[in-house]
Amino acid sequence: MTDMITGQVPAALITAPGSGQGKSIVTAALARLHRNAGRKVRVFKHGPDYLDPMVLEVASGQPVYQLHPWMTGEDECRWRLAEAARDADLVLVEGAMGLFDGDPSSADLAALAGLPVLPVIDARGMAQTFGAVALGLASFRPNVQIHEVIANRIGSPRHGEMLADSLPDGIDLLGAIPRDEAMAIPDRHLGLVQASEIADLDRQLDAAAAVLAKAGLDRLPATVSLSAHRPAAPEQTLAGVxxxxxxxxxxxxxxxxxxxxxxxxxxxxxxxxxxxxxxxxxxxxxxxxxxxxxxxxxxxxxxxxxxxxxxxxxxxxxxxxxxxxxxxxxxxxxxxxxxxxxxxxxxxxxxxxxxxxxxxxxxxxxxxxxxxxxxxxxxxxxxxxxxxxxxxxxxxxxxxxxxxxxxxxxxxxxxxxxxxxxxxxxxxxxxxxxxxxx
Known part of the structure; x- marks a missing residue:
């Protein structure tokens, strides 16, 4: 039996009701915000994706790995998260598509690892319905923990107050992010463009982090305990190649x-x-x-x-x-x-x-x-x-x-x-x- 590793760390899986809600740039900006505060931030990406991890590595200054219960395997998901929990001050996982989309979905990963879920909801053109969307996400599966949500692309401080008032008991508004050019990253047919192609990416990430700080998103998520068995080292079957x-x-x-x-x-x-x-x-x-x-x-x-x-x-x-x-x-x-x-x-x-x-x-x-x-x-x-x-x-x-x-x-x-x-x-x-x- 391989060694058991355990760590405790503030952690969250960043998700959304669907694609295009802004979770990628919010995840990157959160990583940069806490990195700029002196914290070591580890970020992971749910599912097969090459482009988001490139930006997330620049944002966090740390390597980014994929987590997917089918592609990488459940044991590897647990192990990578537990390893990160041992020396990081914050662990973030960016979900894929909507929270319950796909099989396995981001919700499946959150339930597997015991990660609290933090949805990013695009609030443009929305008022009290915001609370209904949040309640639906939180109540859809009993083994998925949602206690806070993020409102994205709000039109005014008053808009943010309306959204907060719409939330049911047990769900709080972590922050309301205004529309801002710093929160937009160019994309291509595969999603985001490569990080190396974005001019002044570090400057934009710092600006996006400042937007999040002003919106009250500088608070750490809940602390969780993550544990797993360390995998055995493989045989050196490519030695000399x-x-x-x-x-x-x-x-x-x-x-x-x-x-x-x-x-x-x-x-x-x-x-x-x-x-x-x-x-x-x-x-x-x-x-x-x-x-x-x-x-x-x-x-x-x-x-x-x-x-x-x-x-x-x-x-x-x-x-x-x-x-x-x-x-x-x-x-x-x-x-x-x-x-x-x-x-x-x-x-x-x-x-x-x-x-x-x-x-x-x-x-x-x-x-x-x-x-x-x-x-x-x-x-x-x-x-x-x-x-x-x-x-x-x-x-x-x-x-x-x-x-x-x-x-x-x-x-x-x-x-x-x-x-x-x-x-x-x-x-x-x-x-x-x-x-x-x-």
Missing amino acids: RIAIARDAAFAFIYRANIDLLEALGAELVYFSPLADAALPNADALWLPGGYPELHAATLAANTGLLSTIREFHRAGKPILAECGGLMACAEALVDKAGDRHSMLGLLPGTAVMESRLQGLGLQSLRADEGELRGHTYHHSRLDTELPPLARTRKLAGTEAEPVFHVGSLTATYFHGYFPSAPALVTALFRGQPLSAY
Whole structure:
């Protein structure tokens, strides 16, 4: 039996009745507000998401990990929260979509971990109905604790008073946030833009934190006790394997937990930029993660030196894993939203074409004899190819299962895997061992 770890810390899961209510910027601003007060703040994100965690890391100054009872597993959810509770002064979890949306939902995570829930409710155009919404959220499930709510985008101090007066007994208004430019972060089709793309993000977060402080949100949430068993260390099945990882503005969708696992398995990691580097670093395996290659297709196509070294890497039979944006880069060509065609690596027969509508969405898994790799899919492009897939993922929810292609030493798919869910399968991928996927 592994060690039991326990910690006590003020904590809350920040949620909303639905998407678009402002919970992402409120979570980030709360993290920055308490960080500026000298507290160590740990923030987590419920569910598969790359973009919100980038902003939350800048806001808190600490690493951000995913928590999801299905994708990461219940035990890992408890363990990461308990670890954070041991040395943090505040733990925040940003929910996904609405509180009860999805399976498992943010409410499921809160109930699993024993976290109090703090809804952010967009109060524009709303008066006494605000209290009804809060009461509905609080009474929908008896194992979900809601004792405070946040009103967002109020029109005046009098509006905030009306909202507070509308709340039933047992539910208080933590604060009422006025409409303010500091509380708006630009977005793109996947949600927020990448943190590196937002000019003066630190300044905006400080301004947003000041808005929250003025609205009375500088008070800590309730203290909770969090405990879990520490997981056993994995075997070093990738010892001696050097993995080159693409990481820049075009390829940035990388879970911290994936990096942690590769290192725990004994791999040596080296990073490079497909946008800026002229050659691939010396490595035994290559990972091309997701991102926004369509926004940088002309630059990628023009970097012929790097493209040549990756093609040579493939000809040498060294394993390559390409996920989503990485798959697009491996195609013969990429057609961007403007309809312009750009030559890509040509390792995968076919053309990646950007579409205006979502092409893939939902939780999925890849099953093989080595285990079940859990994760998700979310993309606005399609791959036009006649190549038959090696296998297909299985969907838990959302659109159709994703094909998994295998060409020589290349494994390519739109599916994003959460590596800790299947260490043996991940080892096989980066060691170039044949998968018996099904």
